[in-house]
Amino acid sequence: MALQLQLRKVAGSNRLVVASAAQKPAKSVQFCTGKVCKKQGSQQLLKFAQDLGIDELDISDCGCLGNCGNGPSMVVLPEVIMLRHVNTPKDVADILAWQCKVDIPESLLRATELRLAGNMLAMGGDLDEAIDKYKQALAINPLRGKHMLHSNLSAACLQAGRKEAALQHAQEAVALALKGFHMAHIRLIDALYALGRYKDVADAVVAAEAKDASFKALPEYKTIQQALRKQNVAV
Numbered sequence: 001m002a003l004q005l006q007l008r009k010v011a012g013s014n015r016l017v018v019a020s021a022a023q024k025p026a027k028s029v030q031f032c033t034g035k036v037c038k039k040q041g042s043q044q045l046l047k048f049a050q051d052l053g054i055d056e057l058d059i060s061d062c063g064c065l066g067n068c069g070n071g072p073s074m075v076v077l078p079e080v081i082m083l084r085h086v087n088t089p090k091d092v093a094d095i096l097a098w099q100c101k102v103d104i105p106e107s108l109l110r111a112t113e114l115r116l117a118g119n120m121l122a123m124g125g126d127l128d129e130a131i132d133k134y135k136q137a138l139a140i141n142p143l144r145g146k147h148m149l150h151s152n153l154s155a156a157c158l159q160a161g162r163k164e165a166a167l168q169h170a171q172e173a174v175a176l177a178l179k180g181f182h183m184a185h186i187r188l189i190d191a192l193y194a195l196g197r198y199k200d201v202a203d204a205v206v207a208a209e210a211k212d213a214s215f216k217a218l219p220e221y222k223t224i225q226q227a228l229r230k231q232n233v234a235v
Contacts, residue, residue, distance in 0.1 A: 034064030
């Protein structure tokens with residue numbers, strides 16, 4: 001029988017209370033992305049948790065966990081600890097600390113919240129405000145995620161027509177990125193192409209391939225090759 005923990009709000013407080021004292025470490029956390037939980041924001045919470053960059057945990061989505069209407073829901077494995085009403089990034093951070101023994105510094109939590117807020121602003125076309133959020137997050141100097149902040153800053157700056165700033169942040173993203181974070185290289189290529197530095201684009205493609213051969217499998221790779229051919233530049 002699955003152990004179920006119900007999270008509830010304490011009257012007059014934003015603090016979460018867990019109805020069980022089970023505190024075993026966990027290796028996996030899954031967020032329900034069923035129809036109801038998705039409407040309640042579970043995908044955004046999943047993205048938040050994944051973007052924390054916690055190596056000790058496998059964080060992923062899953063199908064409906066039942067008890068619909070009491071979400072967003074998540075489950076901690078292998079103990080199969082069910083958690084309901086996980087409404088905010090702070091709720092997620094508290095759960096990871098209580099149930100998974102993962103310490104998330106307040107600076108990392110705040111920086112991640114700012115980055116996600118910046119993403120929403122950028123999607124809405126408010127680029128200046130988005131850029132400001134990303135810069136606020138970088139000023140915190142979080143333990144993890146600076147490569148993603150620079151990557152997002154590069155994209156926002158490029159959309160805002162600030163090409164040199166876009167290049168600078170893309171270069172920072174590439175320098176900080178771990179193997180497999182291809183978006184940093186995409187940002188660099190986009191900025192260089194926008195500046196008309198096509199030979200440098202070709203060099204950036206070669207460097208990205210050298211760092212991780214899977215770069216060639218990206219859907220964007222073919223588009224980059226086609227764009228360079230139009231400029232008579234070979235890779």
